[in-house]
Amino acid sequence: MLPMNVRVKRVETAAERDSSLALRRRVFVQEQGVPPELEPDELDEAADHVLALDEAGACVGTGRLLLQSPGVGRVGRMAVEARCRGAGVGARVLQELERVARARGLREIVLHAQVHAQAFYDKAGYAPAGEEFEEAGIAHVTMRKRL
Numbered sequence: 001m002l003p004m005n006v007r008v009k010r011v012e013t014a015a016e017r018d019s020s021l022a023l024r025r026r027v028f029v030q031e032q033g034v035p036p037e038l039e040p041d042e043l044d045e046a047a048d049h050v051l052a053l054d055e056a057g058a059c060v061g062t063g064r065l066l067l068q069s070p071g072v073g074r075v076g077r078m079a080v081e082a083r084c085r086g087a088g089v090g091a092r093v094l095q096e097l098e099r100v101a102r103a104r105g106l107r108e109i110v111l112h113a114q115v116h117a118q119a120f121y122d123k124a125g126y127a128p129a130g131e132e133f134e135e136a137g138i139a140h141v142t143m144r145k146r147l
Ligand SMILES: CC(C)(COP(=O)(O)OP(=O)(O)OC[C@H]1O[C@@H](n2cnc3c(N)ncnc32)[C@H](O)[C@@H]1OP(=O)(O)O)[C@@H](O)C(=O)NCCC(=O)NCCS
Pocket: 027, 077, 078, 079, 080, 081, 084, 085, 086, 087, 088, 089, 090, 091, 092, 112, 113, 114, 116, 117, 118, 119, 120, 121, 123
């Protein structure tokens, strides 16, 4: 798939927040079968959220950054609209989350990667750390990257 032309930015308005949560619902609840009570969750309030907008202004990608521990951020809820995958949107969202993390003075990012998405994070410089485990009924592995 050709790279897609998207504008990636931090979520600043209620409308941007709603459209990123709606995308997460489509991807995690409807597509992947995550229980709806886990999506959204109580950590969203404190997180930095990023979204990718297509040329028509629709939200086609999103992700969030949380503070895990002093100096360490945690990326999660990475989701790209199914029809837009493989076009560089997820990579752009992840880069923006890393930019926000650096701006916050963080030195490392950890995340729980769904095992099927491990190669995506691998290409972005993340390395696996530890055994596979199950979260929301999906196999995951912890991955880390120094910023
Ligand atoms: C995982 C996800 C966010 C990736 O987003 P994406 O926009 O499709 O990824 P990109 O197009 O930016 O891919 C960047 C690179 O990773 C590779 N990649 C992406 N997904 C991959 C996968 N599942 N397996 C192998 N490689 C993958 C791409 O080929 C690309 O490689 P390149 O730089 O050599 O061209 C997206 O597939 C998604 O939303 N999946 C469903 C929800 C999900 O599983 N989220 C992850 C939770 S941990």
